[in-house]
Amino acid sequence: MAVYKRGETYWYKFVWKGDLIRKSTGLGNKRDAEQIEAAKRTALAKGEVAIKEKPASPTLADFAPKFTAAIETTCAEKPATVAFYAAKLKVLVAKLGDKRLDEIEESEIEQYTQSRARQKSRRKRPLSPASVNRQLATLRRLLRLAHEWKILDRVPRIHLLRGEKQREFTFSREQEKLYLAAAEAYGDLSDVAAVLMDTGLRIRECLTLEWSDVRLEPAEGAQHGYLTVRRKNAKNSKTRNVPLTTRVVEVLERRHPAGRGLVFHRDDGQPLYQTWLNQQHADIRTLLKLPADCVPHSCRHTFGTRLGETGADAFTIMKLMGHSSVTVSQRYVHPSPETMENAITRMEAYNRAGVRGVGTNLGTVTEADFGEKLQVV
Numbered sequence: 001m002a003v004y005k006r007g008e009t010y011w012y013k014f015v016w017k018g019d020l021i022r023k024s025t026g027l028g029n030k031r032d033a034e035q036i037e038a039a040k041r042t043a044l045a046k047g048e049v050a051i052k053e054k055p056a057s058p059t060l061a062d063f064a065p066k067f068t069a070a071i072e073t074t075c076a077e078k079p080a081t082v083a084f085y086a087a088k089l090k091v092l093v094a095k096l097g098d099k100r101l102d103e104i105e106e107s108e109i110e111q112y113t114q115s116r117a118r119q120k121s122r123r124k125r126p127l128s129p130a131s132v133n134r135q136l137a138t139l140r141r142l143l144r145l146a147h148e149w150k151i152l153d154r155v156p157r158i159h160l161l162r163g164e165k166q167r168e169f170t171f172s173r174e175q176e177k178l179y180l181a182a183a184e185a186y187g188d189l190s191d192v193a194a195v196l197m198d199t200g201l202r203i204r205e206c207l208t209l210e211w212s213d214v215r216l217e218p219a220e221g222a223q224h225g226y227l228t229v230r231r232k233n234a235k236n237s238k239t240r241n242v243p244l245t246t247r248v249v250e251v252l253e254r255r256h257p258a259g260r261g262l263v264f265h266r267d268d269g270q271p272l273y274q275t276w277l278n279q280q281h282a283d284i285r286t287l288l289k290l291p292a293d294c295v296p297h298s299c300r301h302t303f304g305t306r307l308g309e310t311g312a313d314a315f316t317i318m319k320l321m322g323h324s325s326v327t328v329s330q331r332y333v334h335p336s337p338e339t340m341e342n343a344i345t346r347m348e349a350y351n352r353a354g355v356r357g358v359g360t361n362l363g364t365v366t367e368a369d370f371g372e373k374l375q376v377v
């Protein structure tokens with residue numbers, strides 16, 4: 001027998017690959033001793049084929065510091081992104097911190113989603129789908145990182161809530177005129193809004209703009225002056241140059257460039273607070289009876305929309321607005337029937353000019369005809 005009793009305890013003894021394996025189980029119960037003997041045989045078999053026992057998965061709370069460290073490394077130049085993940089992770093740890101990562105399956109995630117969707121915000125309103133989705137997106141990135149590090153065998157599917165609203169408000173020409181006129185009573189807001197509408201800068205990018213990054217005069221061979229958004233102030237951490245319209249040049253000249261320091265600042269030279277501008281904007285929105293989704297960021301959205309309406313392609317919009325992906329820029333491109341017809345006209349002119357003199361029946365296209373058609377926008 002593989003298990004036998006010696007004194008008060010059971011031992012196991014068997015031959016494995018020609019070697020005698022014998023050891024005390026330290027137990028006085030035969031059934032328990034047999035289980036110990038079986039476990040030993042299993043361990044030997046796994047070792048023979050290089051099978052290793054996988055360590056237990058850490059809890060979300062235990063893994064959270066590693067996730068935070070990874071985010072701080074990959075997003076070192078994006079402090080706002082680091083702060084975003086830190087805030088969302090805090091909520092996840094509070095709700096799911098005691099769960100092992102391999103226990104966070106689809107059913108657990110669905111329960112979490114439903115629980116968060118029923119929760120009230122500080123204003124006693126249900127959490128918006130956008131708020132819940134940002135938490136789910138953080139959880140998804142965390143689990144994907146654990147899978148990449150071989151801690152998880154698979155990443156569960158995470159379904160975001162539907163009904164997430166996007167602020168789509170853009171200023172019409174008449175609304176813009178009324179808004180800027182009303183904003184003049186608040187001083188800086190009028191200038192900031194005009195710059196945002198004509199450059200597409202984010203509010204933070206505008207408020208951190210320095211005179212050393214402004215070139216009012218066009219460079220040689222260029223048509224416009226430009227401003228530079230430095231990578232330290234850009235959301236995607238990439239430097240970009242944005243040409244200046246006549247209106248922006250007038251705004252900047254009126255502010256008396258000093259050659260150094262912030263373009264937009266308080267009387268004491270300190271930065272303007274975005275919260276002040278938000279409050280001033282809210283007052284004007286109420287005065288003009290503009291919709292609730294009209295926010296300061298709508299000035300930037302107006303810039304992108306007008307670029308698309310005037311024929312700019314998605315890649316040009318991406319470069320000017322500092323998007324991290326052309327996918328974001330594509331939503332500003334809405335080709336009208338006229339735009340599509342003009343595109344076909346230009347292509348046809350190009351094709352006809354290219355086959356001149358090749359012995360076809362397409363007719364003769366003059367250089368003037370070709371040039372004229374190419375100018376259609």
